[in-house]
């Protein structure tokens with residue numbers, strides 16, 4: 001069976017946030033599709049934590065959630081395999097003084113906290129839920145939602161799980177576009193306008209790990225701003241506008257050598 005692709009432009013939160021952080025990086029990644037020079041440790045770490053948590057969430061509806069040991073097995077395999085794969089693909093992990101061993105220990109401590117503290121009464125509707133929604137006429141947004149919960153009474157909760165060294169600042173909670181995109185997507189998926197809540201679940205990498213839940217609220221004004229931003233980024237891309245935005249995010253950038261040479 002073939003899937004019908006509707007005419008229009010397509011973006012994602014990842015694309016949008018990459019352009020807003022550094023348009024030059026957007027150009028390397030999405031326009032020129034340049035091979036990564038290096039792999040950020042945080043990327044493979046976050047992926048491995050996600051895999052372990054996903055196995056947990058998927059096991060919840062059975063009433064017999066996986067043990068911590070099973071989660072740690074998934075995490076260790078994912079992190080080790082992805083570090084090896086990055087090396088094989090010519091984009092080795094930029095450890096910057098850290099090591100795989102340290103990262104394994106940190107992840108194990110964080111997952112132990114997750115396994116102990118996570119609410120086992122949640123009703124999981126889906127994990128890694130792919131979506132493509134038409135946010136405004138001819139403008140589609142794609143993405144993958146980590147976790148969707150049924151809160152009863154026609155209400156749903158979208159959860160984005162993140163690993164973080166520090167908690168999110170208030171401006172990120174107020175203005176990050178990811179919740180706006182994901183709430184809009186879930187409203188379409190469930191045909192439930194105004195009945196979607198959103199939470200960031202932060203698994204903290206702090207010395208004493210913690211699971212922090214940050215509810216986020218979005219309204220029509222946020223959605224209008226999102227649509228405007230998508231249109232403006234599209235316009236900039238059509239015009240080939242990709243300036244460098246220098247900052248702390250340049251350290252460990254996958255394209256730093258290329259960017260510094262050009």
Ligand code: SF4
Pocket residue numbers: 022024025244245246247249250253254255256259260
């Ligand atoms: S090194 Fe900095 S300015 Fe250059 S692409 Fe990467 S993030 Fe952007």
